[in-house]
Amino acid sequence: MPGTNLTREEAQERARLLTVDSYEVELDLGGAQEGGTFRSVTTVRFDVDGDALSGASGTFIDLVAPTVHEAVLNGESLDPGQVFQDSRIALPSLVAGRNELRVTADCAYTNTGEGLHRFVDPVDDQAYLYTQFEVPDARRVFASFEQPDLKATFRFTVTAPEGWKVISNSPTPEPEGAAKNVWRFAPTPRISTYITALIAGPYHEVHSSWEGQGRTVPLGIYCRPSLAEFLDADAIFAITRQGFDWFQEKFDYPYPFEKYDQLFVPEFNAGAMENAGAVTFRDQYVFRSKVTDAAYESRSETILHELAHMWFGDLVTMEWWNDLWLNESFATYTSIACQVHAPGSRWPHAWTTFANQLKTWAYRQDQLPSTHPIMADIRDLDDVLVNFDGITYAKGASVLKQLVAYVGMDEFFSGVQRYFKRHEWGNTRLGDLLGALEETSGRDLTAWSKAWLETAGINVLRPEIETDASGTVTSFAVRQEAPALPAGAKGEPTLRPHRIAIGAYELEGGKLVRTDRVELDVDGELTDVPALTGRKRPAVFLLNDDDLTYAKVRLDAESLATVTRHLGDFTESLPRALSWASAWDMTRDAELATGDYLDLVLSGIVKESDIGVVQSLHRQVKLALELYAEPGSREAGLLRWAEAALEQLRAAEPGSDHQLAWARAFAAVARTDAQLGLLAGLLDGTETVEGLAVDTDLRWALLQRLAATGRAGEKEIAAELERDATSAGERHAATARAARPTAEAKAEAWASVVERDTLPNAVQEAVIGGFLQTDQRELLAPYTEKYFAVVKDVWEQRSHEMAQQIAVGLYPTLQVSQDTLDATDAWLAGASPSPALRRLVTESRAGVERALKAQRADAAAG
Template identity: 55%
Template sequence: MNITREEAAARAAALTVESYQVALDLTRGAERFGSTTTVTFSAADEAVGTQTWIDFVATQAPEVTLNGQAVDVADFDGARLPIGPLAAENTLVVDGLADYTTTGEGLHRFVDPVDDEVYLYSQFEVPDSRRMFAVFEQPDLKATFAFTVTAPAHWAVVSNQPEAVHRTLGVVETPEAPEGVDAAVWEFTPTPRISSYITALVAGPYKSVHSELTSADGRTVPLGVYCRGSLFEHLDADEVFDLTRRGFEFFEAQYGHPYPFDKYDQLFVPEFNAGAMENAGCVTFLESYVFRGTVTDAVRERRAITILHELAHMWFGDLVTMKWWNDLWLNESFAEFMSTLAAAENTRYEGAWTTFSSMEKNWAYRQDQLSSTHPITAEIRDLDDVLVNFDGITYAKGASVLRQLVAWVGQENFMAGVRAYIEKNAWSNTELPDLMTELEAASGRDLSEWTRLWLETSGVNTLAVQVDADDAGTITSLRLHQSAPDGSPAAPGDDVLRPHRIAVGFYDLDEATGRLTRTERFELDAAGEVTEVAEAAGRRRPALILPNDDDLAYAKIRLDDASWETAGARLADVDSSLARTLLWGAAWDTVRDGEASAAWFVDLILTNIGREQDSTVIQTLLRQLATAISQYLPEERSAQVRADAANRLWMLVEQAEPGSDAQLQFVKAFALHAREEGQLAALADVWDRSSELPGLDLTTDLRWELLTALVAAGRAGETEIAAAETEDPTATGALAAAQARAAVPTAEAKQTAWDQVVAGTLSNTTQRQVLLGFQRAHDPALLAPFTDAFFGSIQDVWGSRSHEMAETVAVLGFPSSQVCQEVVDRATALSDEVRGTNAGLARTLAESRDEMARALKARAAA
């Protein structure tokens, strides 16, 4: 199943692939589908007469012919088909049966419990197009793809290109369906030259809404939005179309290149593992982005940015594609940066950079302080490496550093370089130097040292303010002190000080408004250990000095003592959403680094969050509140802190504006932390509608969330779960019920949940929900016996499951509730043991170990 970079490079040097014709038969039952692939390709002179291989993952060997001659498939290993001898020009035919999956990889098959209809979708990144058809599975062997699909006649079938032919067949019989299937055939026009991982197929009785737009070159681009029939009433296609149009307008102008494909369909599909996937002209999304009721503004904004992220990929990733997966970071980071920029500049989400700071940068800082941290330009030796590299460095740190680069060279220069890069490399594959060359030409700056310091080293620096003032309060010296990634288990040689384009803001109290408002801002280059902010000298010392104002730099920040005092007392009074978020982030970092007590942070949140206006910031703070209480406080203190926090959260619920976003978020947080009898009684009254919270939209999904909290507390059980499942007989309801049953606080329920996971019979989303419910335990002792179970079974699980399924068990099944040195030591020992043979499992274990070690450090500080 693995492919090394060296193997891929050798195959790319030997072959030039021209086209694929892929015929799929989806009428052959519930287990497998027919897959016939005809590939035309040429071989380099030195490769003529030699052998190569084509990738095809299947449980049965196919029939293979090369240039009309049968190929012996006796050596087929379930993943590779050896082929040869090669001619200068070759036609290869692979005719076989491929397997549906329920793991969200390859061609995923889902049955809707509402109507028993079958829904399919493909997911191919990184190496899973080979699960649907025979293919040279690497991004630099681009080709054209023409799909022909036979499927039930009442289905919708969608691929990358527009439909060219659609004809009905009548009833067809197959060995797997002797009773016959009323079928039809869809033929799609060939794609442009693209990589196999962005090809796509979505099929089933999806319902859709259609529109169109005019691209920058005057073409009419058809638009479609699809979802399952049982969800269609909830599909808000108008908002999706509006965001799409805004994205097209922004990206075509910024990239200087019209949309490169013939149509743009967006499909919300069931049991999706990620947020979305940038298949060319056929983007797939997580189905929970079809909202069944009221959701927070944070969730709506996340959907908007995801829509823009995938659209940004149509140029950067799909039109111009990385040569090998070591440049995955650039693909994802660029889309992350551009989607935030587009949201901030061309949609109603003008505060998108606040969201970026609150979510993406927090993710990046956390990832960059794990033992698995790596340079942004990570070495990707093989597919196993890239599978575990979809992380906070690849997405969030890379995007943060790109924002720093934009500040360094100027946004106009940056986009001019990007436009030249796209124009020069359209429909081909590139490496990082190809982009950096264009950025240097556009900006006139030598970026070689910047590249070395930012992209080839790991870890996060810290920038601390040091200020001196005279007795009259006049600043005599203001310095930024930079420290290396101390405390980050960075790679050898990463003890670096980096150059930063940074702003320093002065904030003072506006007596008229009672707000802390920025009065001055100094932008400068900071490098080395100490940088003097010369412009600050001679000015009156403000109430608060904020380093990295506007969040241009990628670094943790530390305030001077007087600024900490102001921030702690008046954080809610800071009038800038982004500035408040930077202060929240600095406070959180001090707790994570063991410099401040988690109890202090909990109080800081609960004192100020009631006045916070940004939905994503509230969401982030409430998540951090939960971590601070459950992980960063000693057990003997956490119960009381949690009880007090729940009481204060209920007060915030009652004080919130009826029907507001904050009210909804505080209700959810209260449900998570409610433990005492009075708290649980209040929660039960909301759930069963005995008492009404004015304005609260008690949606089906919210009721499930409240019920699960009551189940975890022992206040509800199977009777209530079964009744709720009867009221909500949907796939979403089934998943919620699975989580609730796993949350039942008995040894028997926990054992049942664990056995389900280890048995490996659950689908990807059901497995995730069972593990989430399993970990809901008010008493950590209830889960203590499963520490041995985890360490005793995780190697077998990892070795017998697909990557997505195994990684979910390794991450969500880790005994994170048992915060102690023994678990840290066991995780270290097993990680070290398997490092040489199973790098993915070793890394996943080490990351969970690192988080627990940090929790122990924070508990000591508390």
């Protein structure tokens, strides 16, 4: 990826020199049916600071394009051959005051999910386009000063095939011209380049509105016509209106844009993107088959997350990408708070999901060699591109949740309200938000910010309890530890201030019921808790009850013994989730043997009512058995898990979410002839499970396992693809083909991803997912050497998204051995990879190292 980077210093110098006023962007998409390139004409007006200009040698505008036809600066033609190099057009002859630049170029459609992505639906053979600009990809569509603090207004004019829908940040106008194929959009408010958007094609649309505070905001939902029958627009509108109601109350600032469209688009790399007034989502959120309630909860959180960005991120935007965490963490925190607190919410226990999934992600990320402070040091675009991680999203949101507990929810949102009013349409740094919160809460947040946002790593909290002969607590303290950071990580271990709750639980009628709760500040190495002394010791003391802080929590021996026997018996979902998360963390840290973790899950999961927790446990058990179990006992553990999954599938309530979840869990690990025969029977209809709908997506899950075990081949895959001749079917078929246990299938999958560069992003991802099968370690062993031979070239030649898929997805994660670590170390020492690639490979190496440690612990316990 040569020539596309931008350093923080370059961005600061450019912002010192100029202020951007407006863009007029004309795009001709009339040839979209043929693909290739499209004509882009950009006129940008900007002001140059005369004092800054006197010491500058000029500046540049960003553009990634095959061809620049013309560049005219202040009426003077520039020679494209001289001024256009890599991703920049040099602007050597600026004048103080107003400048005008016009750039005419041919820009390229992509199939990588970056810039202007072009997709042809196999169902109707129609082209569908959408933009994805975060972080630096507006420059793939129009010439722009590509950094978040150079905001401007944007006026788009689009020529597209007659009959298409064209959507952007401003309301869609009536098409003009004899062919009704020119759309002239009104200018946007002042926004950053990365949140501008264009979506075009023969999309299906549904419209409604939100009404409140004397205002009507038009709402739109779009998807491809081939998905229209599955689009549950009413449910999506309901969540959206709930978010509008709650956010406008809490933010005390009117929704900043004229309309709000939500567009479900194909082959999208992320979950969604907060384009101003035109949010794009991956269209897997339009569910073609039955899914559990956990999927609807996840979609709801994503919808609310993107809506929160309309204020935090779009109205008020970070100055530079080191505050990306604040954008994402704020949206994550407020989306889940909305799910919990909004009247009539379907998911009032959303903090359980947060603790069980997002915080688990954060804890994992924070123990990698690449761990970094929440407020990361983002030196350039390459840094930020690999920083959409568990610290940026989940640890940051966890810390915001702690901050809310620290300053008070009312005070927090009062500060946020001041922040929006004070900085509307501008750019800010972290201190701007903290300053507003200090005003409304009266707390000095300087020390808090330094400890939590400027240091890396995770703390461990342990209870220290003493009792007398009668069982009365005579001493209770919380010990805080700051473990050494992983080898290679920057920084020093840090003890932090924590706001936590401690819950006391008793067994009543076989259920663990909270009988007391104490909330306090924990700071330093040891914090006494006198409020818990002088009373009879309960069955369980649970630190960080209600999940207020971000820390790894350990149970004392007596509490651990009770929880081990009764984990599924907590009456509330959140303490169960916290206990499950602690057990999983102990397994990953080699403090709990994999076999013991399996025992714990099998004893408690049958009592777990939260479907999201159940599905997380399914994933974690499978991962533990495949990577953390001692190799000699791996197969026995997987067989035991498969038998348990089948038993629970048959015992589950017909048609329930739990039944579907157990069906998928069983399909993922079925291994005996009888088990695989059942999968084949469910697929061809000779076997049934009462209430289980073997619909399109479940059929593919069954077939993919049969293909991976050699029980199905090309004939069966082709027949299923004919049955599901959609883009989703094509992806599923690609996974199944790559999963086949033959040298030929692996060679073809490898060649299609690594040796050729033609697959769309979503299909490449599907092939990689099928290629790596945990039952095929010996078959995949030769690809370790091949990976290290090509990964640097791939990184340098492919776009970021495509290269990252390969660098992470094809790393030999399944080859858990010292040889893999040695091969990685040799490559890191000799290949001189870029910092971003080095980070990704180092993270993958850490996974193998952790697995080796866990396998040794499992062997010692066995």
